[in-house]
Amino acid sequence: MPLQTEPRLADPDALYEALMQAHRALDEAASRRLDARLVLLLANHIGDMDVLRDAIALATQGDQP
Amino acid sequence: MTSTYQNPRYAFRRPAALGSAVPERARVVITGAGVVGLTLALDLARRGVPSVVVDEDDTVSYGSRAICWAKRTLEIFGRLGLGERFLEKGVTWSRGRVFFQDQEAYGFDLLPEQGHEYPAFVNLQQYYAEEWLVRACDASGLVDLRWQTRVTGVEAQAAGALLHLGTPEGDYGLHAEWLLACDGARSTVREALALPFQGQVFRDRFLIADVVMHADFPSERWFWFDPPFHPGQSVLLHKQPDHVWRIDFQLGWDADPEVEKQPERVIARVKAMLEGASGMAAPPFELEWVSVYTFRCRRLEKFRHGRVIFAGDSAHQVSPFGARGGNGGVQDVDNLGWKLAAVLAGEAPEALLDSYDDERVLAADENILNSTRSTDFITPKNSAAHAYRDAVLHLARSHGFARQLVNSGRLSRPATLHGSPLATPGGEGLPLGTPAPDAPVLVAGRADWLLRHIGADGRFTLLCFGELPAEIPAGITALLVADDDRAGALWDHAGLVARRWQAKPGDCLLLRPDQHLAARLQAPEAAEIAAAHRRALGLV
């Protein structure tokens, strides 16, 4: 199954809020660690290296130096 | 100088060619009597091939270098008759623990299953290994070891190479039909041939301290990330024989090696570590050896250059996380010895040696890849890498998936020679190119190990399950594995041979003299076996 980018979230605002909430009290470094833990947990949940590579490639396009 | 080990001194013997205008001639010359050169000389000697070995020094390795010898390397030393000594003297281990900050993150076992002659690892100082190899080489009567003989120049020629040698009593020339360059990371042979040795330097420094103490930490590998006693850096603890403990402290790139080597400073670090690790006052200890290293990963593009062949650190260098340097080098010569012997005996074309290049470049790349990945984990290069590293370690305390991501060194494993030109495609079971897995067997009622029977006679082995083919071509030793007690067979009483080899009755597996799988045949005719054998010798 390829990386899915069409809308899949029932309540997008709730996801966004949950992410903001998780970061609210954290400094730069702690935020980074939180995001890293989150990525790792989700990556393991997805468990499909092709999908993950697609996602990394797509995300990398956001900030090409 | 260390307090627990006295380096032997080997005498210089004046060679007849000294002072002669005509170079001496030898069929096989090995430069470098390090662990790799000596293993190669011994392997060749056991195949009846004499060699001249030159080394600039008059002794084995000084101080702290390789300590962790992996299962596959132990099996090779076993084939060469030294395996028992490693088991006897060395510290056997297979478990490790990883700590993050002030807590244990998790523990692991590298060889959870029983039924192998050799453990996952044995720790033993490199100088012991070399000393035993020197003795075995001498005892073979086929190794002409020349100490205090330095290679000062090399001229590659069509039919070999001409070496310029310097000794305390003067210089001489030695013409080698085959030159095996095992002269280490700073190889003179490699430099003389102007071969580029390229790769990556890691911007980090490590303090390696060997201390003598009577402590009762278990025989395990302990690795700390960011512990309170050495904040922001990693520490590794290993047990060696003679009550010697190896402690590696990561220092960072900005550390000053000269300052860090000062004994008071090292003692303070070790004390803090021992107290931190045990939660008790540090036991008395003495410094045995201290050095500061930087590490790199690099290799030659090709290991074979006509009649000049590189093996060990002269061909490739890796960071020590994973213990892949010495182990990789010993596995190089395991691959090279039988091929060179077959070429010298006229049984195989010189092109067989190109397969050494194919197979061991692949293995070196695997070692470099693993050791680079470990180094990237241990030394994060930026704040993102740092955050991910800490996230993995944090999650590892309670989640199995994150433990698999922790990389404190992916410990040396033998390469499977995928895509080897010597393998005959087809069949089922273990992948072609796999190094033979060991298993317990009974031979005439006595407990024995399968691997002791494979390649011990220097030949190819046909491992036959259930029955032997009617006819076995010349040059191959047929071994019958039976699930009952039959005369002349290896009795697979525990069923582990069949299970580990994924073999069915009628399977006949062709193994090279280095115990790697070359063909998977089913109830084969002699012609099929012979064809696979010819292919494995580079004859097709």
Ligand SMILES: Cc1cc2nc3c(=O)[nH]c(=O)nc-3n(C[C@H](O)[C@H](O)[C@H](O)COP(=O)(O)OP(=O)(O)OC[C@H]3O[C@@H](n4cnc5c(N)ncnc54)[C@H](O)[C@@H]3O)c2cc1C
């Ligand atoms: C701190 C540290 C820890 C390590 N830990 C491990 C480990 O746990 N496990 C592991 O497998 N590996 C480990 N290694 C790597 C291992 O020590 C090397 O990979 C191994 O020594 C390579 O063996 P070699 O025979 O190729 O080279 P070397 O051991 O370097 O031998 C080369 C020989 O060539 C001789 N020589 C050099 N130049 C000349 C010349 N011009 N003329 C004549 N002779 C010459 C030298 O005197 C030497 O005897 C470690 C290395 C270090 C530094």
